[in-house]
Amino acid sequence: MALQSFRKVRRSLLALVIALPALYAVVAGLAIMRDYRSTIEQAESDMRNIATTLSEHAMRTFGEADIRLRAAITEIERLRLEPVPNDQLALHNILADAMKDAPQVAAIGVIAPDGISRGSGSVYPIAPFDNRDREYYSYLTTHHGSGTHIARPIKARSNGKWGIPLARRIDNPDGSLKMIVEIAVDMSYFDRIYRSLNLGEGSRLTLMRRDGWVIMATPMTPDALQLNLANSPVLARLTRANSGAFRNEDSVVDHRDRIIGYATVPESQVVAVATITSNQVLEPWLKRSGETATVAAVSSLLLLGLLSVLWIRLGELEETQAGLARRNEELDSARRRFQELVDGIDGIVWEALLPDFRFTYVSGNAKAISGYDAQEWMGDPHFWNNKLCCGADGKRVEPVLVVGSRGLFKPIEHRLQAPDGRELWLRSNVMVADSMGQLHVRGITVDITRQKRSEAQLFQAIHVDALTTLPNRHAFVESVGHALALAERNKTIVAIALIDVDNFNTLNDSLGHEAGDEMLVGIAERLHECLGPTDTLARMGGDEFAILIEDVDRVALKVEQLAERINAAFQRRIPADARELYVTVSMGIALYPQDGADYQALVRNADTALYRTKAAGRNNWQFFNSSMARLVEHRLDMETALRQALDKEEFRLVYQPQYSLQTDSIIGAEALLRWDRPGVGLIPTQEFIRVAEDSGLIVALGNWVLRTACCQAAAWHRVGFRVRIAVNVSVTQLRQADFVERVRDELAHSGLPPHCLELEITEGALISDIVEALDKLHEIKAMGVELAVDDFGTGYSSLSYLKQMPVDRLKVDQSFVRDIPSNSDDCAIVRAILAMASNLNLEVIAEGVESEPQMEFLRGEGCQEIQGFLLSPAVSADNFLKRFFGAGRGRAVKWREKLGGRP
Numbered sequence: 001m002a003l004q005s006f007r008k009v010r011r012s013l014l015a016l017v018i019a020l021p022a023l024y025a026v027v028a029g030l031a032i033m034r035d036y037r038s039t040i041e042q043a044e045s046d047m048r049n050i051a052t053t054l055s056e057h058a059m060r061t062f063g064e065a066d067i068r069l070r071a072a073i074t075e076i077e078r079l080r081l082e083p084v085p086n087d088q089l090a091l092h093n094i095l096a097d098a099m100k101d102a103p104q105v106a107a108i109g110v111i112a113p114d115g116i117s118r119g120s121g122s123v124y125p126i127a128p129f130d131n132r133d134r135e136y137y138s139y140l141t142t143h144h145g146s147g148t149h150i151a152r153p154i155k156a157r158s159n160g161k162w163g164i165p166l167a168r169r170i171d172n173p174d175g176s177l178k179m180i181v182e183i184a185v186d187m188s189y190f191d192r193i194y195r196s197l198n199l200g201e202g203s204r205l206t207l208m209r210r211d212g213w214v215i216m217a218t219p220m221t222p223d224a225l226q227l228n229l230a231n232s233p234v235l236a237r238l239t240r241a242n243s244g245a246f247r248n249e250d251s252v253v254d255h256r257d258r259i260i261g262y263a264t265v266p267e268s269q270v271v272a273v274a275t276i277t278s279n280q281v282l283e284p285w286l287k288r289s290g291e292t293a294t295v296a297a298v299s300s301l302l303l304l305g306l307l308s309v310l311w312i313r314l315g316e317l318e319e320t321q322a323g324l325a326r327r328n329e330e331l332d333s334a335r336r337r338f339q340e341l342v343d344g345i346d347g348i349v350w351e352a353l354l355p356d357f358r359f360t361y362v363s364g365n366a367k368a369i370s371g372y373d374a375q376e377w378m379g380d381p382h383f384w385n386n387k388l389c390c391g392a393d394g395k396r397v398e399p400v401l402v403v404g405s406r407g408l409f410k411p412i413e414h415r416l417q418a419p420d421g422r423e424l425w426l427r428s429n430v431m432v433a434d435s436m437g438q439l440h441v442r443g444i445t446v447d448i449t450r451q452k453r454s455e456a457q458l459f460q461a462i463h464v465d466a467l468t469t470l471p472n473r474h475a476f477v478e479s480v481g482h483a484l485a486l487a488e489r490n491k492t493i494v495a496i497a498l499i500d501v502d503n504f505n506t507l508n509d510s511l512g513h514e515a516g517d518e519m520l521v522g523i524a525e526r527l528h529e530c531l532g533p534t535d536t537l538a539r540m541g542g543d544e545f546a547i548l549i550e551d552v553d554r555v556a557l558k559v560e561q562l563a564e565r566i567n568a569a570f571q572r573r574i575p576a577d578a579r580e581l582y583v584t585v586s587m588g589i590a591l592y593p594q595d596g597a598d599y600q601a602l603v604r605n606a607d608t609a610l611y612r613t614k615a616a617g618r619n620n621w622q623f624f625n626s627s628m629a630r631l632v633e634h635r636l637d638m639e640t641a642l643r644q645a646l647d648k649e650e651f652r653l654v655y656q657p658q659y660s661l662q663t664d665s666i667i668g669a670e671a672l673l674r675w676d677r678p679g680v681g682l683i684p685t686q687e688f689i690r691v692a693e694d695s696g697l698i699v700a701l702g703n704w705v706l707r708t709a710c711c712q713a714a715a716w717h718r719v720g721f722r723v724r725i726a727v728n729v730s731v732t733q734l735r736q737a738d739f740v741e742r743v744r745d746e747l748a749h750s751g752l753p754p755h756c757l758e759l760e761i762t763e764g765a766l767i768s769d770i771v772e773a774l775d776k777l778h779e780i781k782a783m784g785v786e787l788a789v790d791d792f793g794t795g796y797s798s799l800s801y802l803k804q805m806p807v808d809r810l811k812v813d814q815s816f817v818r819d820i821p822s823n824s825d826d827c828a829i830v831r832a833i834l835a836m837a838s839n840l841n842l843e844v845i846a847e848g849v850e851s852e853p854q855m856e857f858l859r860g861e862g863c864q865e866i867q868g869f870l871l872s873p874a875v876s877a878d879n880f881l882k883r884f885f886g887a888g889r890g891r892a893v894k895w896r897e898k899l900g901g902r903p
């Protein structure tokens with residue numbers, strides 16, 4: 001039964017619980033009321049009947065007494081007797097005769113007109129009682145011709161009995177009263193009969209005259225005969241009809257609620273009245289009503305009990321039903337949530353029966369994901385075997401392999417041929433469950449085709465160099481790892497060769513990056529040609545390549561052969577930018593296990609060997625050796641010391657004057673860094689600068705130099721010594737994103753005018769980073785700062801590249817100055833630089849000028865400025881000020897003489 005029906009039934013039941021007792025009460029009430037009315041009506045009817053009976057009885061009684069009265073009168077009149085003593089005996093005889101056999105007659109007598117008793121039926125001779133106080137005397141003496149008058153009861157003086165007198169007049173012929181004959185009906189006679197009716201305590205039987213006087217009452221109370229209803233409204237109701245009945249709630253006699261029946265005694269002025277108290281009448285009714293009410297109440301209670309049990313039972317059922325409904329709702333909700341979950345999952349949710357792997361449930365998104373709809377999955381009992389069983393390796397994935405430990409997910413990857421021919425990669429997470437004794441496999445199958453593709457791409461990106469398609473550094477690290485593990489097991493030797501393309505950056509910058517890339521591809525191919533069958537070539541980045549040579553039994557021979565093959569391969573030109581160029585490579589080699597136990601150590605040492613190869617003039621190869629290791633150690637030591645040197649303020653700047661050949665005066669100073677390493681002494685600047693460059697410390701160091709130099713120059717300016725300060729800037733510094741800001745800040749911080757600062761940037765640095773550098777140089781130039789190309793001539797500067805540079809000055813490298821004017825080649829180079837600078841409107845400063853011939857040659861060729869030991873080595877700031885401030889114009893040679901010349 002539905003919950004609603006239960007509720008309806010319970011509601012109906014509740015209505016019944018309320019209505020039934022009410023109905024019972026109403027029905028019982030109505031029955032009681034009807035009973036009440038019929039009881040009252042019955043009592044009225046009874047009282048009326050009794051009154052009628054009384055009236056008939058009274059009629060008979062009074063009638064008989066009246067007959068006897070009349071018979072006596074007839075006899076008296078016949079005998080013409082008088083109410084005198086002489087006739088007393090005769091009167092007595094007549095009267096005694098009239099009483100004969102009449103037990104109801106209490107007395108009979110004759111009263112003279114003067115009220116004196118003159119005869120008695122029961123007593124002879126009679127005492128002359130005075131009867132003038134009698135009601136019948138006063139009535140009959142005042143009413144002529146009246147018939148028998150029923151008078152109010154009296155107590156007979158002759159025998160003391162109470163009786164109801166019936167009296168008549170006997171008149172003289174003249175109409176005057178001759179005598180009154182009176183017969184009294186014994187009231188005890190009525191009383192006896194009335195009592196014999198046994199009507200109960202509350203009943204009252206009365207004879208009453210129409211004028212309201214009570215003449216007989218049972219029970220007889222002392223004042224009953226004194227009662228006169230003349231003024232009571234009841235009298236009117238008692239005389240309204242011959243007979244009748246009514247209820248009077250306020251009885252005249254005793255103020256009780258009574259049922260009254262009445263009946264007129266025919267041919268008389270008397271009414272018979274029978275009353276009974278309503279209480280007495282209603283007593284049985286009350287009893288019955290009580291019983292009815294009890295029955296109603298008990299049956300109501302029983303019914304209520306029954307209904308309550310039913311109510312409780314239904315409540316329990318309703319509760320159960322509600323619980324079931326709730327459970328159903330929860331189940332529905334869970335089902336909905338499950339469905340939403342399944343719909344929301346980007347995978348096919350399924351269940352299959354073991355052991356044959358037949359699908360019993362497949363979510364609706366199967367078609368969208370796999371190309372086969374759920375029916376196809378479930379319809380084909382061999383769907384798994386036919387469609388899904390192809391694993392990553394192309395082999396069948398047997399169901400038993402899919403099923404992991406019970407209850408645990410075991411992901412498998414497999415391929416699926418979609419109906420449209422696409423090959424999909426799927427991953428299924430499966431779980432084995434035992435449901436009602438049946439083994440199931442449940443799983444979620446997701447499409448991982450894109451992920452697989454991405455993985456492949458990622459693998460490619462991680463392991464393959466995009467340009468050359470060679471394994472990249474990452475792949476090389478892995479390969480070396482595997483090779484070392486194998487070598488450790490097999491006790492074999494592994495060689496790692498690091499290869500750098502000589503001067504690649506310069507070539508790359510001068511030819512353009514596209515040509516550089518083309519060249520790298522060509523180099524990779526060329527190197528690849530040289531590999532042995534087990535060797536692995538990788539591109540480590542930029543122009544750096546590496547070769548892994550495994551199982552090197554005859555180390556030197558095998559590596560030498562490889563080096564020779566490489567050397568031979570690079571005898572041929574490599575195509576680049578529609579040209580063909582000769583390229584050389586340098587190589588450093590480290591061996592496992594003697595040069596390192598792991599990748600890092602081997603590569604570091606191979607790098608050291610490569611470094612040494614380059615330092616030794618490039619286009620060659622070297623094995624790593626222990627002395628190289630010491631070099632490396634030394635480098636590391638210096639790096640550590642360098643890091644601390646800044647904090648410990650171990651650096652200082654010295655200043656080398658720059659001299660104008662046009663004005664013969666000191667026009668500037670180059671700030672040069674010095675490191676007095678405690679316990680070691682002065683470290684060659686070139687040496688620690690290289691380490692600082694390699695370790696990145698050059699940035700912090702360069703910033704310190706820039707700030708110190710600017711502050712020093714500004715200090716000189718403040719005392720009036722307005723010279724230009726040249727500061728060396730490394731390529732690493734130039735690469736810093738905030739380099740321009742840094743220059744701006746230091747100028748602002750020191751207060752040095754921008755045009756008094758010159759930044760010297762090496763030609764190599766400018767070439768390697770020309771695109772990035774250009775913007776920064778333009779910004780710096782826009783500030784007013786001057787720019788000089790340091791070590792000019794050592795790089796591969798071309799006219800076109802110089803044209804783009806916002807430089808002011810070219811600084812001819814000292815290697816070209818050293819042998820002028822004796823070396824014609826150097827002279828030619830210096831002339832060419834000067835000519836080119838002139839064409840580009842650039843000034844030229846020659847560094848490393850140590851002799852007067854050099855100076856004069858330069859002056860003669862139009863060089864604007866010189867710098868070198870001829871004038872002065874770099875000196876401290878104080879010395880610089882002392883020596884050159886206020887020194888005035890003069891020949892450089894004089895300066896030298898003056899200052900003490902060569903250091």
Ligand SMILES: Nc1nc2c(ncn2[C@@H]2O[C@H](COP(=O)(O)O[C@H]3[C@@H](O)[C@H](n4cnc5c(=O)[nH]c(N)nc54)O[C@@H]3COP(=O)(O)O)[C@@H](O)[C@H]2O)c(=O)[nH]1
Pocket residue numbers: 656670671672673684685686689702705728729730760790791814847848849850867868869870874
């Ligand atoms: N990035 C930075 N590089 C710096 C800084 N300070 C110096 N350097 C660079 O270090 C290299 C070596 O410098 P240094 O040992 O100071 O040598 C300089 C001069 O002492 C030397 N010189 C000057 N005149 C002569 C001479 O007549 N003969 C001779 N044999 N040597 C001479 O030349 C060096 C100056 O070179 P340059 O900078 O090219 O003008 C050197 O490359 C410095 O640039 C620094 O703070 N930052």
